[in-house]
Amino acid sequence: MKRPKLKKASKRVSCAKRFKIQKKVREHNRKLKKAAKKTGISRKPKQDVGVPNSAPFKEEVLREAEQRKQELEALKEKNKIVKKQERAAKRKEGKEAASAGVEPAAKKAKKGTKVREARAAVAKEKSAKTFKCCELNKVIEASDVIVEVLDARDPLGCRCPELEETVLKHEGKKKLLFILNKIDLVPKDNLEKWLGYLEAECPTFLFKASMQLKDRTVSQKKQRGTNAVLDHSRAASCFGRDCLLQTLTDLANKKDGETMLKVGVVGFPNVGKSSIINSLKEMRACHVGLQRGLTRCMQEVHITKSVKMIDSPGIVAAPSNPGDVMALRSLQVDEKEESPLEAVRTLLKQCNPQHIMLQYNVPNYRNSLEFLTTLAKKRGFLQKGGLPNTELAAMTFLNDWTGAKLSYHSRAPERQDLPSYLSDAIVTELQSGLNMDVVREGNQNVIKGVRSPNLASSINFSSKGPTAGVLNVIEPPTETITTTVTTEAVETDMTASTDELLSTIKPEAEIPIPKMETPIQESTQKSEDKPIKETKVKFVNVDLTSLQHNNDDDAYDFNTDFV
Known part of the structure; x- marks a missing residue:
């Protein structure tokens, strides 16, 4: 019975009830012992009495028991190593089969159920x-x-x-x-x-x-989210x-x-x-x-x-399609082959700016970057430091055009x-x-x-046809770069083998290149015409302390004691 002002009920019971419980427990244990005696099952495990001291050859018996125990432990360790080697061999076979393209039998059975994946x-x-x-x-x-x-x-x-x-x-x-x-x-x-x-x-x-x-399935329902509301x-x-x-x-x-x-x-x-x-x-x-x-x-x-x-x-x-067509009909932006900013710029050229201003409720803009900046600020697409995220605004603009939201x-x-x-x-x-x-x-x-x-609330878009x-994508052939070799630059004192080799090589195309003399080339040509004069090397004293001592006579000399 739970007493007032106490968190737990009391465990005290009357003596009659306690004695009755003890009597029932004794009767139950007596029945279990009687049944176990009839079936011959003993609940108490037999204890190992060991080798008595009076037994002959006691030391030899104990030695044999210890030796057998060690043999059993060694056999157990050996079996463990063998199983480990078998697992390593199976793992190696699986890797070799995967590299060779041959799948194990267990994986082949699962392959039929995962065709789409x-x-x-x-x-x-x-x-x-x-x-x-x-x-x-x-x-x-x-x-x-x-x-x-x-x-x-x-x-x-x-x-x-x-x-x-x-x-x-x-x-x-x-x-x-x-x-x-x-x-x-x-x-x-x-x-x-x-x-x-x-x-x-x-x-x-x-x-x-x-x-x-x-x-269709429970997983699809979980993907949409439990808080998703159907549009009625x-x-x-x-x-x-x-x-x-x-x-x-x-x-x-x-x-x-x-x-x-x-x-x-x-x-x-x-x-x-x-x-x-x-x-x-x-x-x-x-x-x-x-x-x-x-x-x-x-x-x-x-x-x-x-x-x-x-x-x-x-x-x-x-x-070969125009830029605005590729922005709407291709996957270049999704596959990161083209920047979303460039796709938006090509799309805005095909639309009336007034219709875009009314649709997105933005002021007049001079270019696509200004439009995306205004749109990012209006939608709250801001980066660290309060900078407008124009790339996110461009992706939102493209999703409106390709999705089922924007009217044009x-x-x-x-x-x-x-x-x-x-x-x-x-x-x-x-x-x-x-x-x-x-x-x-x-x-x-x-x-x-x-x-x-209404016609007034829809954007007028000019289609390109x-x-x-x-339908069939063919990979372009690899381009081979051919180099042209001219024989004019070959010196006359080369060996006959090199002369014969270079004589077989002919230039594929000779393009006349006009000569343009720069001031540097003119100076070098003039210097080549004049005879080279001998130049004398003049050594310069780089000891700054000595220069200061020679030039400034009134300077204080710390090496001399004037005291």
């Missing part, structure tokens, strides 16, 4: 551009329908003529479709003009990816999913056989390829993010029982001229098998349902 590791080791081109070609060859994803803010700049020409070379075996993504970032009038422009060449679908998706607003919903999925299902039903329809999703980095697949799957099946180039290898995702979509890495932009638009061309690889017959063949009335009706419903920005892409 192994391919990602190979992608890092190999050349990134070569690997991406190889993966893109695999997606094109394995797909029945190729879907080229275009950014609605610059659809013409997201088109790759080399890719489209490669797909159309299969002569009707593969279909080409356009998906105009991020339609909520452009005005409606501009969107309708681009839709009419693209529909004249290829079937086009309007799409807006969803931002409200459930996680209208902007988080998906538009264009039903029309696109219905069209792909109809194409799969018309296909002969029981094989699934394989749809390859291609496009430049950060146009929304993986986000479209996640929106159709209604799950985070593919890894997406603000950083460009997250998808490094092809990935198959089953959308329905009859439709399978294949995600692909971004198209590699050719280095480009004008659609007025004249419709088909490219060289397209013709009216090819356009009709691409539209065959599709119910174009249903597609147009679905696009109109998407335009009515999506919320678009289609972006040239690279």
Whole structure:
């Protein structure tokens, strides 16, 4: 019972209760002894009585016991050394097998479960551009329908003529479709003009990816963070999913056989390829993010029982493209091949400064550095000592342009001229098998349902046309430097062997170099014309104390005692 004003209860009990407990314990121990006696098991271990003193040859017995004990310890130590050597030999065999490229049997069993991780590791080791081109070609060859994803803010700049020409070379075996993504970032009038422009060449679908998706695994949920809040607003919903999925299902039903329809999703980095697949799957099946180039290898995702979509890495932009195109469509800044400050400078040249000032709420600027300095101060990007971090401001500006945040638009061309690889017959063949009335009706419903920005709040961007892409990366050949040797400088008193060797060498090109005499050369030439006079060496006394003693007679001499 716990008494008042005490932290612990008392352990005191009544005598009757204590005696009762002791009696129960005695009875329990008695039962255990009785059961152990029946089974023959004794709880007490037998003690070693040792060798009695009256036993004969006691010293010899003890000596033999000690010797056997030492032998057992030596055998145990020997076994320990043998096991250590076996482990070292196995470790050495594993290293040799890894260096020779032969994996042990245990690692081969685990390799099948980690295919994606192994391919990602190979992608890092190999050349990134070569690997991406190889993966893109695999997606094109394995797909029945190729879907080229275009950014609605610059659809013409997201088109790759080399890719489209490669797909159309299969002569009707593969279909080409356009998906105009991020339609909520452009005005409606501009969107309708681009839709009419693209529909004249290829079937086009309007799409807006969803931002409200459930996680596929527990690890994905942990990566997003426990405090992440889902956006339940209208902007988080998906538009264009039903029309696109219905069209792909109809194409799969018309296909002969029981094989699934394989749809390859291609496009430049950060146009929304993986986000479209996640929106159709209604799950985070593919890894997406603000950083460009997250998808490094092809990935198959089953959308329905009859439709399978294949995600692909971004198209590699050719280095011959203009600077602003490379800043938006390539990964030079992410791979640290180009400075973000230079990319921002080229982008600002293609935009109206007033639109940039209104969008970012900054005063008038004279150059890109002044704009980035003002933006860094406004956003609080400061370094040690209060200096503005212009590089971080430049990366933020580029992320706004490539991500799904900034609203800008480009004008659609007025004249419709088909490219060289397209013709009216090819356009009709691409539209065959599709119910174009249903597609147009679905696009109109998407335009009515999506919320678009005003024309005044959107930045006017001047597009440079289609972006040239690279589908096969070929390493440039190594340049050989050839040196030219002239025989004019060879002296006449050389041996015959060297004369014959130099006579065979001829100069590849002789470039006349004009003679320019500098003042130093003129002085040297004049000095060569005059006879050389003999110069006499004059020794100079460098003893400063003696000079001071000779020049200053009134100076005090510390060596003489004047006392």
